Amino acid sequence: xxxxxxxxxxxxxxxxxxxxxxxxxxxxxxxxxxxxxxxxxxxxxxxxxxxxxxxxxxxxxxxxxxxxxxxxxxxxxxxxxxxxxxxxxxxxxxxxxxxxxxxxxxxxxxxxxxxxxxxxxxxxxxxxxxxxxxxxxxxxxxxxxxxxxxxxxxxxxxxxxxxxxxxxxxxxxxxxxxxxxxxxxxxxxxxxxxxxxxxxxxxxxxxxxxxxxxxxxxxxxxxxxxxxxxxxxxxxxxxxxxxxxxxxxxxxxxxxxxxxxxxxxxxxxxxxxxxxxxxxxxxxxxxxxxxxxxxxxxxxxxxxxxxxxxxxxxxx
Ligand code: ATP
Ligand code: MG
Numbered sequence: 001x002x003x004x005x006x007x008x009x010x011x012x013x014x015x016x017x018x019x020x021x022x023x024x025x026x027x028x029x030x031x032x033x034x035x036x037x038x039x040x041x042x043x044x045x046x047x048x049x050x051x052x053x054x055x056x057x058x059x060x061x062x063x064x065x066x067x068x069x070x071x072x073x074x075x076x077x078x079x080x081x082x083x084x085x086x087x088x089x090x091x092x093x094x095x096x097x098x099x100x101x102x103x104x105x106x107x108x109x110x111x112x113x114x115x116x117x118x119x120x121x122x123x124x125x126x127x128x129x130x131x132x133x134x135x136x137x138x139x140x141x142x143x144x145x146x147x148x149x150x151x152x153x154x155x156x157x158x159x160x161x162x163x164x165x166x167x168x169x170x171x172x173x174x175x176x177x178x179x180x181x182x183x184x185x186x187x188x189x190x191x192x193x194x195x196x197x198x199x200x201x202x203x204x205x206x207x208x209x210x211x212x213x214x215x216x217x218x219x220x221x222x223x224x225x226x227x228x229x230x231x232x233x234x235x236x237x238x239x240x241x242x243x244x245x246x247x248x249x250x251x252x253x254x255x256x257x258x259x260x261x262x263x264x265x266x267x268x269x270x271x272x273x274x275x276x277x278x279x280x281x282x283x284x285x286x287x288x289x290x291x292x293x294x295x296x297x298x299x300x301x302x303x304x305x306x307x308x309x310x311x312x313x314x315x316x
Contacts, residue, residue, distance in 0.1 A: 005132045014255070047077040140183060162191040196226075247284060281302070
């Protein structure tokens, strides 16, 4: 039977400044709107892999909301769980890169349709049709989503399903009231944990990566994947560690790499792929994603990932 993956979280549009610099203090050229929101990017990548999947989220009845719904549906995502909030607006993110690669955001999520997601009988039915839940830390800053996620974890796990968790945090989010408790809950329930870099130390007092991994694997997590940007990634489980070297690509826009990486990894892992195979495709999905401007534009089909992997083997 085909397993269905669910995520719950923010669906946004993103506008990207076309010049580098420090923020938005003066008029400047932007490009967008691009479909965005970390959970939306993740689930779009899952859909492009051909895996059954759905998202629970909320958008306004505006072009930005419909742009997202159309893209997700076209890419194979079940969009029936996306509520259209009449009289509200779809969330927006404006991003500008500084010359050192750091980014500055203007972010309207807390004031947007994405800031609420009340449970309904339709959302509960959708949860009950899914076998796996993927949660991201950004979404857990929204109290409605945190509550819905807890209920979804319980329902899906009670039926023998599984949970993956990507903290996906920005430093300024960590002070959100109640967020640390929600993150700790997800970690305690997670089967697969996908931190980026130092996020592995968020939930452990260990001082080395291996000690943090040993600590977390001792708590019921079966698989940990550490994402390292242009340095590649590593997979850990009881049987040891596997590393993957980064593919050589031209980085146009790094936003969304971790989400695409996660979508590819979770889709393959859930189907029982060997960790090194899931890691190889996820590494390719992250690399493919950075070659396109716009956070969701680089989500790739399995065929595109095969082509990217084959081209690098020829060149190496
Ligand atoms: P974000 O939250 O911004 O989407 P992230 O921090 O969660 O990103 P990254 O570690 O930046 O995730 O990227 C995920 C994976 O994508 C990396 O582990 C790597 O496999 C691949 N990747 C990212 N950037 C590059 C790059 N410049 N070149 C090759 N591969 C990359
Ligand atoms: Mg991330």
